[in-house]
Amino acid sequence: MTAMVTPHLFIPGPTNVPDAVRMAMNIPMEDMRSPEFPKFTLPIFEDLKKVFKMKDGRVFIFPSSGTGAWESAITNTLAVGDKVLMSRFGQFSVEKYADLTAKDTAHEIKAVFATHNETATGVSSDIAGVRKALDAAKHPALLFVDGVSSVGSLDMRMGEWGVDACVSGSQKGFMLPTGLGILAVSQKALDANKSLNGRMNRCFFSWEDMIKTNDQGFFPYTPATQLIRGLRTSIDLLNAEGLDNVFARHTRLASGVRAAVDAWGLKLCAKEPKWHSDTVSAILVPEGIDSNTVVKTAHYRYNTSLGVGLNKVAGKVFRIGHLGALDEFMIGGVLFAVEMALKDSGVNIKLGSGTGAAAEYFSKTATKSAMAKAA
Amino acid sequence: MTAMVTPHLFIPGPTNVPDAVRMAMNIPMEDMRSPEFPKFTLPIFEDLKKVFKMKDGRVFIFPSSGTGAWESAITNTLAVGDKVLMSRFGQFSVEKYADLTAKDTAHEIKAVFATHNETATGVSSDIAGVRKALDAAKHPALLFVDGVSSVGSLDMRMGEWGVDACVSGSQKGFMLPTGLGILAVSQKALDANKSLNGRMNRCFFSWEDMIKTNDQGFFPYTPATQLIRGLRTSIDLLNAEGLDNVFARHTRLASGVRAAVDAWGLKLCAKEPKWHSDTVSAILVPEGIDSNTVVKTAHYRYNTSLGVGLNKVAGKVFRIGHLGALDEFMIGGVLFAVEMALKDSGVNIKLGSGTGAAAEYFSKTATKSAMAKAA
């Protein structure tokens, strides 16, 4: 431990900010009403659409957080008293959703809520399946998806999956500090907003003024320009690596983590492989061990920030965030720290087993291009 | 003009970010659930109270903008249908307010809204006078003040003036990028919130969860940590100079600007001296001149960002923001650029008249301590 080294960050967000993004944000302020400003903002709106893989609609950038973007999605499309279908804690069964929407022949359900990646438990869900269920039931409900810990890290296909609102924030896959709520909405959601006619009280998160000013490249109130400058670079980095390569890297790194968990003889909170999240792993500690001890030990003894267990799994799981600007070395480092923290906390594991298993996985699957370069 | 030099920023916000603040924000991300985090956050809440000169109550920090802080103030204390007293465009007459609240013997008015410093017209208002009027009428209405372009630059005395909610943002007197809505509320406002019992729909801007988590040094959702790190340094800078010295500096610099306006033979939008804002001057251009031409000329020819006229005074005024991290040199620079832009736009002024008048003022009033040092 030394205060000279900034703690190693493996919470499921905020994530590490790449140096290029840090540089892009370390700038003097600018005039957000300058006639040059739209040349900067308008392409960002377009480029974000590609990150969300949208077919139509638009993207809003609020100076807020993902929570704010959620408030915007809801208050701009639904009215007080509207019935929605939503699961507790973000976990849901597609079968149950299919069943409930099929039964709702009166179409009382105005919106269906699904979480693409559930951060507390490390569970990924089948959004395409929800769409299929809605289509099978010919149900017109809006489909709202929480993509806070997925967009930019996992494949989000708003157009193909018929997602009507996808909520994201700056501090996860976009690898920025917290401060932007990024909300992508379909044309269907925009239409719903129009017919709603502003029945819910709102102002800051309203779409109407945003649309009017965004279309000119401006904002209805002072935007968080510094973060949007960072966002420009973040999108450029995602595109330079290639979105699909970014997703593949997340899968690869997550697989390394899961190999380590297996080797330790521990289990993930997400039981079936199809639910395994590629951005965060929630790991169950053995009976008799407090997962908070593991987190504290990693923090104070090994300068490593892990995620604690939340709500129902508090004390039972700890979480490793593995999203954003990460590579094999960093996964090796966190597994190394976690192994020691587990052992120090009384978990009976063999030191080197997890790092060894991850190394095995990474070494076997090193990409051909990287190998060719090294040859 | 050269692209090597960042445009000189003299809009009334965002303001220039001091180097120390830029440094403080150029940092890796951190865990906002770390056990060390409250040691950082709790003193900030306390120190902000001193900036607002509060007697009781608390300060909220939202990842938003001033507009968001306004939404928070309103939706947490008032219900739909509540009657309020508010002027258009932020300008109001204390006499009118006194009259209206005196007449409201039934106390139907739940809140009175006043703008401490009106940014579009460069008008400062007498908040102490509003308090006196309310007291004289024994009126229990909440007093809500817009301090967006005043707090940290002009003297805001929430305690003494009985202000119940004061709204501010990060990008003006706090000299930070946009992204924080800072809301200071009195105990009376907190009580109003409790008795309101959440009748207005809101979530992101709710006080209840904020209070619960802030008391522990945490936040209900991911805070804009990077900006709050900058805020720490910003408050330190304000305190190092001394709040009263900061205010005196703003008055001094504004007086230099006004001396130049006089010398040019032009008029301010704010007619009486008591209304002259020490953070922004809105300057009327002569008949037949479009103030937008002046702003564009300053921008494209002299790399200087001025504020345009808004709403009713569009085309008639241009604005010089003179708040935040500024000194005499910079005022000299902007007056120099404005003089040229005015002349180039067809205004008949003598070049050097404005800079000369401001220099005269600054030279005469240079502080003794600075003079002693130079001796």
Place this chain on the structure above:
Amino acid sequence: MTAMVTPHLFIPGPTNVPDAVRMAMNIPMEDMRSPEFPKFTLPIFEDLKKVFKMKDGRVFIFPSSGTGAWESAITNTLAVGDKVLMSRFGQFSVEKYADLTAKDTAHEIKAVFATHNETATGVSSDIAGVRKALDAAKHPALLFVDGVSSVGSLDMRMGEWGVDACVSGSQKGFMLPTGLGILAVSQKALDANKSLNGRMNRCFFSWEDMIKTNDQGFFPYTPATQLIRGLRTSIDLLNAEGLDNVFARHTRLASGVRAAVDAWGLKLCAKEPKWHSDTVSAILVPEGIDSNTVVKTAHYRYNTSLGVGLNKVAGKVFRIGHLGALDEFMIGGVLFAVEMALKDSGVNIKLGSGTGAAAEYFSKTATKSAMAKAA
């Protein structure tokens, strides 16, 4: 005055670092033996040749200062006891040089030293004239030029003028922090080095190892990578504006300063216009005034750093550096501060006369392209 604002820097170097350059240097360290490193370094050597307008030869980058680059130029081409032609304090008369080299029919003079721009007195010299004199005398001496305060700001034509070594540093026209000595040498100088065969003791500044490793894109010892990263961006900025535009901008800004000096009724140290330096003006104060008082007053009262008078003109002149990343606004600011400092120091000048004269000059000569944009 406020500590929130960094002092305004108008010494003749170090100069202001553009934001893009600051960003480019705010990076993690890198491996200077990485196989990727030459892809970064090799183009820099080539691009520097264009800045010096060389026909042949090469450029060395030492982790040192201009003084070090001078030591390198001398110790790698001359031997102890070699006769050279050099003026005191960098000022020289081309006629005298012509005379002395013409008389030296035995060619005992091995090298002729000239200063392109003399920083202490603000005097520019006619390097092309020195070349003509040498050619007329058919003298084979090496021509060594001090370009520390000229390269990147004034037109340096090594190839056309037959300059054999031109010394520069990072902290002037290259707009970087101090730390790089940049030495451009002709093929003739390289040949002189070879025939010298290392008779002077040196190691750090030796060319032999530099050449061997530079040719591969590496350095014989750890290079100042951070600054070289900044240099990459600095060269890019010079090229983006266009070298000739950069020179024209320096002439324009210097002309504004000289218009102010005239208006103040003061004189430059450099008497004839042909000697007027476009990067620094040394201004004589009236009898009975100590120029150090002006400098101190500007520093302590107006947060502005001017250059003091050095050597023979100490106390008699103060200097305004006007090179690097500067524009009209900043010139206006410094003239504003200087006017006040002059008046405060007892010089009888009319406030506004200098800024007015400069504004007059800038307004009249604003480029058409800037005007078109503003229209």
Place this chain on the structure above:
Amino acid sequence: MTAMVTPHLFIPGPTNVPDAVRMAMNIPMEDMRSPEFPKFTLPIFEDLKKVFKMKDGRVFIFPSSGTGAWESAITNTLAVGDKVLMSRFGQFSVEKYADLTAKDTAHEIKAVFATHNETATGVSSDIAGVRKALDAAKHPALLFVDGVSSVGSLDMRMGEWGVDACVSGSQKGFMLPTGLGILAVSQKALDANKSLNGRMNRCFFSWEDMIKTNDQGFFPYTPATQLIRGLRTSIDLLNAEGLDNVFARHTRLASGVRAAVDAWGLKLCAKEPKWHSDTVSAILVPEGIDSNTVVKTAHYRYNTSLGVGLNKVAGKVFRIGHLGALDEFMIGGVLFAVEMALKDSGVNIKLGSGTGAAAEYFSKTATKSAMAKAA
């Protein structure tokens, strides 16, 4: 591998720059002749003396590299033709040195050169032993020590060991970018300089002008102010952790690396434990393996920069630098990457063996204070 993550730097310098140091260097330029400048520089000279544990003498800061500081040490104390005792490649036997100095009864040897830590082979040497040998022989030679890869990381006791000149650079234990040559010299060395009377040609690296100006807090030519600002913070960080704690941390981390090397069944270049360097480990690869392949594989496949083998051990060793701002996590990361690179390069090792052994060592020896905090 992803370009979003800056390569992990484990060469034996430059080392990782702590965030606080990066911040301290990301500043506007300043006037190095400002009357305030000495308040900044003078304490640095004093504080550096404590880092070198000097009894008398002074420290010079050159805008150069360690190589330049060496040139300064030699050319300021010795004359051409002086006899010195020096080993090849920095490795030497104290016994041999004792023998040679004892035999030199005529005291022809003017200086004895020793390397505290030899970077190419990872060998630490017994400087106290050299002093003992010189004392035993009553030999008056100057003792010159290369501390480039030791000062700030290993215990350097100039006073106690009678070291007359110790050479260091900014980019190793001081955790800065390359660009400063830091030279600490004893009073005896300063006396030698005086009696030498400048017989060797030098200017840039001369002590005389440095002493004269440094005593006033200034420099004879433009100093590398940006790096010296960083140095201020670097020294502060070393003192905040405590020099002895910094040294203990280096020993601890190096021990972890050595445990891994043992577990891999590999050998260090430095055979005896007393020679094991705590700042760099040079690791021998098995016969038939090219160590450059290991380095390239780590670079291209695992984004990790290792040191290659130099000179006689090129192709036979690779090096892990473990000095500066490092902690257990980062050692875990590099061992993880090295394991994979070794395996990929054909070395028969068990993945997880090295990381496991290092984890074992770190876990066992975690400091009590860290454990108490975590409890």
